[in-house]
Each structure stands twice: as C-alpha cells, then as structure tokens.
Amino acid sequence: MSTLLTLLYPWVSLLSIILSTITINIVSTTPTYNNNIPRLSAFLRDSKTEPQTLSQDFQIFFFNQTLDHFNYGPESYAIFKQKYVINSKYWGGPNVFSPIFVYFGAESPLDDGQITYSAGIINDNAAHFKALLIYIEHRYYGESIPFGTFDEVMNSVTIRGYFNSAQALADYAEIIVYVKEEFAAQESPVIVFGGSYGGMLASWFRLKYPHIALGALASSAPILNFDGISPENTFPVGVTKDFKEASESCYQAIRNSWFEIDNVASQQNGLSILSQRFKTCSPLGYSYELKNYLEDMYSKAAQYDGPPTYPVTQICSGIDGAPEGTDILGRIFAGVIARIGNTTCYINDIGNPTSQTSGDTNGPQTTDETGVGWGWQVCSEMVTPMGQGSDDTMFQPRPFNATNFINDCKSKYGVTPRPHWVTTYYGGHDIKLVLQRFASNIIFSNGLRDPFSGAGILEDISDTILAIYTAEGSHCLDMVLAQQSDPYWLVNQRQIEIQTIEGWIRKYVADVNAFRK
Structure with a gap:
C-alpha cells in the first residue's frame, strides 16, 4: 500500500493543484489592447494544406x-x-x-x-x-x-x-x-x-x-x-515594402484608406455605412474591427506572398483593377474580394472561415486553441515588441506600448511578461x-x-x-x-x-x- 501511495502522490498532489487554481478566465469579449503581434504559423490553411488522411506508412x-x-x-x-x-x-x-x-x-x-x-x-x-x-x-x-x-x-x-x-x-x-x-x-x-x-x-x-x-x-x-535586437517596426516595414514593390498606386490607396475609414466612422451612422460598404457579417461596433481585419489581411498576404497565388498581387490587382471613379473605400473592398473571393459577408464572422483572411481566425477576440496558446506564449516569454511610427509604413501610427501590453497580459493571464528571458536563455x-x-x-x-x-x-x-x-x-x-x-x-x-x-x-x-x- 505504501508503494501505491508513493506512486499516486504526484497525481493526487497535481490534481489538487489543478482543482484549486482554475480561477482565471482567459477568454474575454471586452475590447482590450491589441498588442499587434502576429502569430508565427508556418503555413496558412487552404485547399492544399487542409488535413489529409495519413497513409499506413505513418x-x-x-x-x-x-x-x-x-x-x-x-x-x-x-x-x-x-x-x-x-x-x-x-x-x-x-x-x-x-x-x-x-x-x-x-x-x-x-x-x-x-x-x-x-x-x-x-x-x-x-x-x-x-x-x-x-x-x-x-x-x-x-x-x-x-x-x-x-x-x-x-x-x-x-x-x-x-x-x-x-x-x-x-x-x-x-x-x-x-x-x-x-x-x-x-x-x-x-x-x-x-x-x-x-x-x-x-x-x-x-x-x-x-x-x-x-x-x-x-x-x-x-x-x-x-x-x-531588431527594430519594433521590422515586420510592418516589411509588409509595406512588399506592397510598394507590387504596386505604388495600391500602396498609396492602402496608406490613404485609414484616414477615410476614420472620417466615415466619425459621421452619424458612420459605422453602419462602413458595415454596408464592406458587407460585414454583423454590424461593426468599432472602426478598429475593420482596420484590424484589413491590417491582418495585408500582413498575412505579405508573410505568405509566394506561389502559386501571390496574395499581395491578388489584393493589389483588385485595388488597382476597380472601375474608374471608384472611391478609396470601394477600391479597398475590391482588394478584399480579390483575396477572399465572393461570399455572402466579410470581416467579422469568426465562425465562418470564408469571412477570414485565409481561414485563420486570429484576432483580438480569438478563442481558438492556437490563438489562445500563442497568446500565452507571447505574454510569458515570446515577447516580440511590434509597432510602427508616423511615416515609416503604410499603416496608421501605432508604436508598441509596453505598459498596455503588460497590463493586457496581466489581465488575461495574471502574469508579467519576461521580455529579456529568451535572449538570456538562448542568446541573440x-x-x-x-x-x-x-x-x-x-x-x-x-x-x-x-x-x-x-x-x-x-x-x-x-x-x-x-x-x-x-x-x-x-x-x-x-x-x-x-x-x-x-x-x-x-x-x-x-x-x-x-x-x-x-x-x-x-x-x-x-x-x-x-x-x-
């Protein structure tokens, strides 16, 4: 019996710890600070990467x-x-x-x-x-x-x-x-x-x-x-470079679109107008929902801008190919359609992969396993500050705010990030x-x-x-x-x-x- 208790003790002790510490709810639906750190996923889901049945060799x-x-x-x-x-x-x-x-x-x-x-x-x-x-x-x-x-x-x-x-x-x-x-x-x-x-x-x-x-x-x-070690704007500068090289007019349209979105949003019924213009799956509650979606789409397009689809070219073809006289918001939406394809709605239907940038539901409110898991890793040790200034990218200024980032991590997980640990443990x-x-x-x-x-x-x-x-x-x-x-x-x-x-x-x-x- 004593041997059995010895073997069971780690499990009993661990079970008591688990039961006593399930106290922090990490899924929040309240708008919080968007730390703007993309996931590092090696590939995006599409028809080639959807799970295939393994052969008997595996x-x-x-x-x-x-x-x-x-x-x-x-x-x-x-x-x-x-x-x-x-x-x-x-x-x-x-x-x-x-x-x-x-x-x-x-x-x-x-x-x-x-x-x-x-x-x-x-x-x-x-x-x-x-x-x-x-x-x-x-x-x-x-x-x-x-x-x-x-x-x-x-x-x-x-x-x-x-x-x-x-x-x-x-x-x-x-x-x-x-x-x-x-x-x-x-x-x-x-x-x-x-x-x-x-x-x-x-x-x-x-x-x-x-x-x-x-x-x-x-x-x-x-x-x-x-x-x-690397500047905090390394990633958004790289995204901007890809779009500018693909098409100067496309780059300028994206750069000018943020002001136009804010301008429309500030008007009476502005969010309703934006929801209609971009055929959102549900009414926009905040203008940042649209802006975050677009920024995420552009970022992923640049990150995975390879054959055979070349998504940056896809988006710019839609923006540049819009009918003559189309305003900026219309051109931006044409880029969304070019990338995502024709569907019933866009932007904010997390339950419908066709409304996302490539079936990836990563975003401020994501609750999928990978999004939550990577969120924890970013808030604990994988601290990779990311932001942009006023004139260095095609995006709106958003410098990395360490205080907001730390407070967000504390709110979600109850921990303070350790930004120096990776370089201490692995070097850099x-x-x-x-x-x-x-x-x-x-x-x-x-x-x-x-x-x-x-x-x-x-x-x-x-x-x-x-x-x-x-x-x-x-x-x-x-x-x-x-x-x-x-x-x-x-x-x-x-x-x-x-x-x-x-x-x-x-x-x-x-x-x-x-x-x-």
Missing part, C-alpha cells in the same frame, strides 16, 4: 512525457501523453548510419495536413537519405495537453506555467532518445527541422542539445525579434560573435518577401552556420511539400539545403569511423 504514438523536466518536486514527475508520429518506410537501418529527420511541431496541433504538407521537405527527401521520419507535437497543443481539456489547463495558473519553450525542447529530446533506443539507432545522426516558431525551436535545440541533434534547418525563424545579442565560436551545423533559411525575415539570420555566421535565402521567397516556403510548378529559385534553395545536410552527415560518418579505429 504510425501515431503517445509518449509518457514528464510534466516538468527541471524540478524534482513530487508533482513534477506527473506524466501526460504526448503525440508523435513515425514513418519508417524508407528507413535504411542503423548499421549504415541512415539519418533520423525530426520535424518539430509548433504552435498548432500536429494534424495530418501539417505532417503531409508543412513538413514536406523531410517527406520529399526521405527516400534519398533512407531516413527515419519523426514528427513531434508541441506540448499543450492538439492531443498533447496535460491533465484535462485545453480550457481547463489554460485556466490553471499552475499547470499553465509548464507551457514554455524550454520544456518543449526537453520533450523533444526525451522522445528522440527514446525512439533511437527503440530502433537501436544510437549512432544514427539526427537532423531537426522546424518552420517559424518551430524553426526557432530547431535552432535552439541544436544549441542546447548538440549531443542529440547533429544539425538543424530553421526556416523563417525570427530569432532576432526579441529584446530590442552579438549573435555572430557568439555563435561563430561554439555553434555549428545550422541552416537559417528565409524568403525576403516574408516580413519576419528582417528579424532572421541573413548572412553566414561561419562555414557551418549558413544563411540560405531567396529574394522572391515567403514564410517557410522551402519547408512545404514540393510542387511541379515550383519556380527554379525555390528548387535551387532546397537543393542547397539538402546538399548541406548531406555534407554534415558525411562528415559525421567519417568522424565515427575514425573514432572506431
């Missing part, structure tokens, strides 16, 4: 994961189920040093679409490398939520505290080591892959766990977006000087049309820490499933990345053989 498993890797209190030993997926179809076996490719899930569920499309680069190259493929879901997303439903966990001030990047990296390490043991593949080299926030995790994993990962491909990873300041002295085998890939690229690594740090980018590329484009229609520059970028990884593996095998002699 096997789903659940690992008994430790809640807290960095504490030895009884409750830290509690276990939750963490999802991971394995594809061993092309695995060449450990005797020939066949590599293990690991895709790091990030701030969304690890669904079939993410495995088949977003992680396309490892799927496309598995046969060539005879690689074992592993895909790991990030803790607190999808089916990897500790102890209850997502809402219960996110409302627990204690359990929510284990939701951070350091714990996630330790999760990945535990699963990789376990799978290597299961496949008797202790000497098989591991390459980790991630896009956007997942790309940051991949680069940080190589730095924190070099004994586990031989190398990392970090796609569109804005690791310099913290602690004042003087990154070239620091990394060239001890780090190796990291590819930082970017597409310069992605506004986040301005906070990424855009020049080689050493012979083995490489910046591989394309002028025409967009957010995480090199990571996704290859298409026959892919432009030559994208094909070349992927080829360079794969050749670099081949070089890492060749050197590793040579080193192992040399040590055996």
